[in-house]
Amino acid sequence: MATVKRGGALHLDPDGEIQGISETHRAIVIGSGFGGAVAALRLGEAGVSTLVLERGRHWEYSATEQVFGNELTPVSEMFWQHDFAVWLTMQPTLIDRMPGLMEVVLAGGIQIGAAACVGGGSVVYAGVTVQPRRRYFEALFPAGVRYDELDRVHFPRVREMLSASYMPDDIYAADPFTHSRAFDAQLKRAGFPTTPIRTTFNWSRVRGELAGRLRPSSVIGESSFGNSNGAKNDLTQNYLPAALATGNVRISQLTEVTSITTGPGGRGYTVRVVQHAPGGGVVASRELHCELLFLAAGSVNTTRLLVRARDTGELPELNEHVGTNWGGNGDAFVYRGFDGATGASQGAPCASAVFVDDGFGMPMRVENWYALAFGGEPYLSQFSVAVDMDNRGTWTYDRASDQVKMLDWGPEKNAAPEAAAAAFSQLVIGRGMAAPSPVLPPTGGTAHPLGGCPIGAATDLYGRVAGYRGLYAVDGSLVPGNAGGANPSLLIAGLAERAMDDILANGG
Template identity: 50%
Template sequence: MVDPHRRKLLGLAAKGLLAGLTGAALGGPGSRAYAAAASRTHFRALVIGSGFGGSVAALRLGQAGVDTLVVERGREWPTLPDRPEFGSSTRITNTMFWFRHTTRWPGMLPLPVPPAPGVMEVSEERNLDIACGAAVGGGSIVYTGVTVAPPRPYFERLYPAGLRYDEFAGRWCPLVRTMLRPSPMPRDVYDSAPFTHSRLWDRQLARARMATHAIDSTFDWRVVRQELAGAVPPSATIGESDFGCGNGAKRDLTRTYLPAALATGNVQLRALHEVRSIGRTRGGAYSVVVRRLDEDGTVLGTTEYTCDMLFVAAGTLNTNRLLVAAREEGRLPDLPDTVGTGFGDNGDQVNLRSQPLEPIGPVQGAPCASTAFFPTEFELPLRVENWLLSGYASLPATATFAMTVDTDHRGTFRYDPSSRRVVLADWTREKSAAAARSTLAFSARVIAANPGSLPITLNNPYTFTGHPVGGCVLGRSTDLEGRVRGCRGLYVVDGSLLPGNVGGANPSLTIAAIAERALSGIIAAGG
């Protein structure tokens, strides 16, 4: 008989979209194949995390016939068009934050919330809040869907010379796009009432003689149109995105890479499996110790998995935590000294402007419509995107999310022996200051060209990034295919590979494209 907790946690929660694929490959509960799969703890390959890097690894390993397990700390969140599953700034629930007692988010008041395995981790590091996804699908559940590559000059300035831009842009980015299927916001959606703020944002920049253009997004415009028609409960059109869109408005990884991986029959996915440590066994296999969780956060027990090939794709924050702790506690003592270095916040900034003379309506839609890039106009090269800060969605305000190309300011993850925790040790507010000045200069120029617009000075009291990158940098801690130097069979395939800055873009496309390139080389070489 299968142990009940294993039955519950095998693959994904049975109500989820992906669980059916797992069950189809393994047989139903009670079958001999299911029982054997549920009790297995050794796999040829193990992938930690199911975000952009981990999902790419799962699919390509599965297609290559490699026996693979993916472990993910978060839940699978099913698509339920008839009722909301996620919370938002106006509907606080315990689905929102990963084991927090108080909400913490730009524009959101600090309110008590029961700790639970919610979709967003916000880690209060020294002088920087780091936000990252915690769900099956990783950051794709909570991101804004923007899919854009860094411009050539900044890619070539930041990334190792062996990673050629023509190959990146001509082969790997198109491969990712075929899977994610991004597209710009259709004109009828752009012209609808919830996107009045998007049209105003474009007009304001046009008055400042700043050219904007439509940007690709992975939102499912079919579902967004259904929201506009009243056929499904609203989510994207009322500003929900940061904590998920439960009606399927966002085409996340649970609809692209992950089902394709499970459909190979060579991949299992076990949700609510939080990795606590990694190391090596005496026999030389990699060891991965996980804490099994129930959906309410109850700890059900621990399991040790072993594997021959370990792919760490836990996201920048948690990949650094796992690797630095493994090195400093002696479980992987041969890890390079460079692991934990070269972290950056991607120059992330949030900016708000008020325009009380130009009303935008009672709600604002979440998908991003437009972007502009300024290579030389400000202190740092600057990308700005039409954005929504959900806490201000009902106010006469427009939001901009900005990213700068910052080649200088980096931080280090270090192990604190007194607490046995890995922390971002040396980040200062000054490291975000040049990005802030560039963004404020941009906003001042827009305000000067739009009489009646005002800056909103009551903003985040703490620096914040939703795009943490670096710490296990490509070409320094790893080779150009993510093989960790000095540790055969250990790979990194997530945002921690990026050199502390994407290069004037959101990171999702770049992470996935570099992971595609890495897996192609790893599989071709047999490791």
């Protein structure tokens, strides 16, 4: 497929301009993360007039200013409509409610990070771009979703679009990556040699930080709430500007979808939206109509929209699989002491990982991580994604509160991935590294919510939602709760590319 690798910088009007948007569109895409950005570009290239609705705002990067806060200096702009700044180990801090960068959903015994900005999860992730292991992918997905096809066609396409690459030697050797070298040496000594992994960091900008030409961001451990200087090649620097460059795509930011239903006369779809002011508050609402509706609001919010639509009778033909097979991807964070130098700061780009198939209760990929708070401190950070085949949740509509909730996820469903991560870390410590025991965050959390509209059950094998023509899911909701031992961005984007190939080739 001919494709545009990069689309230049993304520039949007600071207001969503909902009142100036046409009422009817051929296609509407809800969300601008990995699935939504892929859908928008491919629709635009195919000549389909497309409107992208994004509840969050577009953040302009700066070479010198701090655009985003971080875990040590939380600000209101970091959080979507929250009264308190809270995420994993952060100390709760009172903030103002506004349409900020990330929603933290508290669902039973787990904190879920859900991006709320133009570019979606690509703005707030760590850029890790890795494939699932074949054997675990094939155990999780229906047989008709072929690993070979993704491996040959769609994963390489996504990596090229995102400019995913390995950390260069000069950056790996720099002081902010002392912790990366220490992590690799520690695991090698323990019998678990690591291998380099790709990320989507722009190494020229990282070098600019190291040289003092750019305000430090990635090299001091900023990433989970964005990089103010644009150090990550997020979707606002490739897929989304390329989509706008087709002339067929428009993005309306600060435009939140509240419900979806069938259109007038049962044709197409009606999308109800509200417009947020950048500083908070709803300033407008209206209905939009489309022939084709692509759901890419992320696992949690696509699931919320579909469960609500089914159980309130707006889309009553949605099947019983909608809302099911949700999981946290086996995410686990562990911090452990280290008896050597870790650097004055811990850079965010991940240099390496090791895949451990046996010995800890479940297979997992263990990655060299970072912690903003640990600069100069004798601690190393480990992030792991376990192949958790068992622990899943179901989202249901609660009529009394008029909310979609997940009530069946208790702390016990976090226990196995966390135990595997802690056991691995303890083994590493026990093989010659004198250090305190591993420390886990007090509340289980995931930055990788997956499932709720599982492929091959709630949809066909390409994301066509069962029961309705012209309705598609193209985001992490398709993934059945776990990405097979991988950070899921490449998988989500690859599945979206595969879906769009088939949808466009077959006229819907």
